[in-house]
C-alpha cells in the first residue's frame with residue numbers, strides 16, 4: 001500500500017536521491033516513517049520504506065541491521081528529540097523510551113521495525129556509561145527476527161528458448177531453480193545451473209559479474225513472462241502486493257572454511273539488476289527456509305552465507 005502510494009505520488013524523490021547524477025546504479029535507501037498504522041497502534045516503534053534503483057523493496061536485512069544501530073544512537077544522542085518524546089529512565093530496566101526499550105541487564109535494546117513485509121524485531125547491543133548516557137555497542141553484532149519465511153518451489157524447471165538464452169548456458173534449454181520468500185521473493189539458483197563454473201564465484205572478476213548479470217536478468221525476464229510460474233510460486237497468504245519476484249541469487253559452495261558442515265557463497269541481483277555487497281538479509285532468510293524445506297538444515301543448526309562482492 002505505502003509502496004504503491006510512494007510510486008504513484010512521490011517517485012520523483014526516489015529518482016532524485018537514488019538515480020544518477022546524485023546516486024548511482026547500486027544506491028540503496030531507507031526512508032524513516034515514524035507514523036505508520038503499526039507505530040500508531042503501539043505494534044512497532046518505527047516504520048521504514050526501502051528504496052532501490054527500480055522502486056520500493058519489501059524487506060532489507062542489511063538496512064535493518066544498519067538502521068537498528070542508527071536508531072539506538074539517535075535516541076542516545078538526544079532524548080528530547082520529538083521523535084522520541086516521552087523517553088524515561090528506569091533504574092530497573094535501564095533507559096526506556098516510549099519507542100525503543102533499553103534492557104540494562106543484558107545490554108540490549110529492542111526495537112520493532114515496521115517494514116513493508118511486516119514487523120521485524122531488531123536487537124541492538126548497547127553500552128551504558130556511568131554518566132547515564134548510552135551508545136550502540138559496535139563490538140557486538142546487531143541481529144533481527146524477521147517475518148515468517150518459506151520455500152514455494154524446490155527444483156522448479158524453467159525452460160529457456162534458444163532465442164532468449166545466454167552464452168554460458170550453451171546448448172541446454174532448461175534451468176533448475178528453487179524459489180523462496182524471506183520478506184521478498186527470490187529465485188535461488190546454483191552457478192553451475194546457469195552454466196558458470198562454481199569456482200568463478202569464489203574469485204569473482206568483473207567480466208564474470210557482467211555475464212552473471214546478463215544471465216540472471218534473462219532468467220528473471222523468462223520467469224516474469226510466465227503467468228503460470230508467477231501464480232504458482234509467488235504466493236503470499238496476506239498481501240498480494242508482496243507477490244513479485246524481487247531478485248535472483250546465484251550460489252556456489254563457499255571456499256571459506258567457517259567450521260560448519262556447509263557454507264555457501266552467493267551473489268544477489270535484485271531490483272533492476274542491483275548487486276548486493278552483502279549476502280543479503282531477506283535472501284538469507286529465504287535460503288534458510290529453503291535449506292530447511294530440502295532437509296539440508298535442521299532446527300537449531302546454523303549455516304554461514306558469504307558474498308564474494
Ligand SMILES: O=C(O)[C@H]1NCC[C@@H]1O
Pocket residue numbers: 057059060061062063268270276278279280281282283
Ligand atoms: O539485505 C537485504 O535483504 C537486501 N539487500 C539488498 C536486497 C535486499 O533488499
